[in-house]
Amino acid sequence: MPVLETNQLTKAFGDFNALNGVNIEVNQGEVFGFIGPNGAGKSTTIRILLGLMKASSGSASIFGRDTWKDAVEIHKRLAYVPGDVNLWPNLTGGEVIDLFGKLRGGIARERRDELIERFKLDPAKKCRTYSKGNRQKVALVAAFAADADLYILDEPTSGLDPLMERIFQECVMEARSEGKSVLLSSHILSEVERLCDRVGIIREGAIIESGTLADLRHLTRTQFVIETKQPIEGLPSLPGVHDVVEKDRSYTFQVDSEHVEKVMPHISKYGVVKLESAPPTLEDLFMRHYEGESVEAGGES
Numbered sequence: 001m002p003v004l005e006t007n008q009l010t011k012a013f014g015d016f017n018a019l020n021g022v023n024i025e026v027n028q029g030e031v032f033g034f035i036g037p038n039g040a041g042k043s044t045t046i047r048i049l050l051g052l053m054k055a056s057s058g059s060a061s062i063f064g065r066d067t068w069k070d071a072v073e074i075h076k077r078l079a080y081v082p083g084d085v086n087l088w089p090n091l092t093g094g095e096v097i098d099l100f101g102k103l104r105g106g107i108a109r110e111r112r113d114e115l116i117e118r119f120k121l122d123p124a125k126k127c128r129t130y131s132k133g134n135r136q137k138v139a140l141v142a143a144f145a146a147d148a149d150l151y152i153l154d155e156p157t158s159g160l161d162p163l164m165e166r167i168f169q170e171c172v173m174e175a176r177s178e179g180k181s182v183l184l185s186s187h188i189l190s191e192v193e194r195l196c197d198r199v200g201i202i203r204e205g206a207i208i209e210s211g212t213l214a215d216l217r218h219l220t221r222t223q224f225v226i227e228t229k230q231p232i233e234g235l236p237s238l239p240g241v242h243d244v245v246e247k248d249r250s251y252t253f254q255v256d257s258e259h260v261e262k263v264m265p266h267i268s269k270y271g272v273v274k275l276e277s278a279p280p281t282l283e284d285l286f287m288r289h290y291e292g293e294s295v296e297a298g299g300e301s
């Protein structure tokens with residue numbers, strides 16, 4: 001049984017359908033990347049999962065329980081970090097972390113202190129003086145100090161610098177290695193790519209692709225810059241080759257990842273003197289998904 005599951009989840013705000021049948025599944029010990037641009041419906045899905053909002057139709061369950069009816073039970077084993085953290089202005093960061101801990105029935109002191117140290121948070125300052133990044137850190141420390149079974153993280157690193165982003169990634173990896181499950185939403189694909197076992201791509205309230213990164217590989221392209229001794233013949237017409245730009249025997253182009261194997265032997269015949277390649281990114285996959293396509297707004301559920 002999956003730890004978290006939604007089935008044909010819809011949500012209407014007036015006559016606007018924010019969710020049009022979202023199906024996602026997070027299994028135990030898995031980091032699931034919930035990816036989509038702003039306004040795609042990530043936070044709406046997450047609010048329903050947290051029991052903060054009732055779905056218009058469809059179902060959502062966590063630990064096998066209904067997210068609306070059994071929210072109290074579910075929350076005992078769940079930690080949540082939003083992208084925009086609001087804290088009590090008059091409490092210090094440390095007090096807020098302890099308060100969250102008490103609400104959960106206590107946190108391990110050592111773990112709390114270790115996380116404060118790693119995230120380089122000054123816990124003695126009043127929350128009202130914290131920057132967005134520091135408020136984010138307070139929420140992350142509180143979440144990772146909690147011994148939850150499921151972490152729901154809704155764009156949790158907006159406002160963190162790259163060094164702290166790294167610490168965040170380590171925390172997610174550690175949680176996974178302890179068999180915990182993570183739902184990580186993001187519109188920044190590169191951060192998710194490295195962390196996630198599986199991803200679901202949401203667009204206009206519906207999942208348009210999901211699977212492991214290997215599953216999605218047939219949708220990705222690898223970027224090449226290659227210099228050869230002799231001019232490469234027929235490069236633009238090879239299967240899977242795109243956007244060839246040639247300048248003084250230096251060729252910049254993309255190859256569908258599944259065709260790289262066939263394209264390379266052809267090129268090597270012309271005496272390769274320089275080769276650079278950039279790995280396929282989800283960003284690129286995503287951009288091509290979005291360009292030129294338009295799902296009709298509204299639509300039935």
Ligand SMILES: Nc1ncnc2c1ncn2[C@@H]1O[C@H](COP(=O)(O)OP(=O)(O)O)[C@@H](O)[C@H]1O
Pocket residue numbers: 013018036037038039040041042043044045
């Ligand atoms: N309470 C609300 N009332 C009306 N529209 C909303 C509400 N919450 C979200 N929306 C709309 O639903 C869509 C999805 O929003 P959201 O789930 O926040 O997207 P994401 O988190 O992926 O950026 C957006 O068009 C947003 O404007």
Ligand SMILES: [Mg+2]
Pocket residue numbers: 042043044154155
């Ligand atoms: Mg959001």
